[in-house]
Amino acid sequence: MYNSGAIATHTDATTAAEMPRSTFLHRVHGRRSAEDYNKGRQLLNTAERGILVWYCDILQKTGFPQSVKDVYKQR
Numbered sequence: 001m002y003n004s005g006a007i008a009t010h011t012d013a014t015t016a017a018e019m020p021r022s023t024f025l026h027r028v029h030g031r032r033s034a035e036d037y038n039k040g041r042q043l044l045n046t047a048e049r050g051i052l053v054w055y056c057d058i059l060q061k062t063g064f065p066q067s068v069k070d071v072y073k074q075r
Helices: 010-017 020-028 032-042 046-061 070-075
Strands: none
Touching: none
C-alpha cells in the first residue's frame, strides 16, 4: 500500500499494517519476514517432506524402521 502511493506517511502505513514502525521500515527496504527467510533455508519442500514421511511410515509398518542416517541417505 505504501509503495503504490495509496498511503502517504509511514505512520499511517504502520497503523494500517498493524506492525511496529521499525519492522515496517525494514520491510520497505527489502528485509524478508522471519517466516519467509526460514522457508528459503529448508532442505525439502512440502511435497518432498510428505513423500519422505510416507516412505518412512511404510517401512516402519512393514518392520523395517529407518535410522536417521538411513533417511538422510534417501534424500
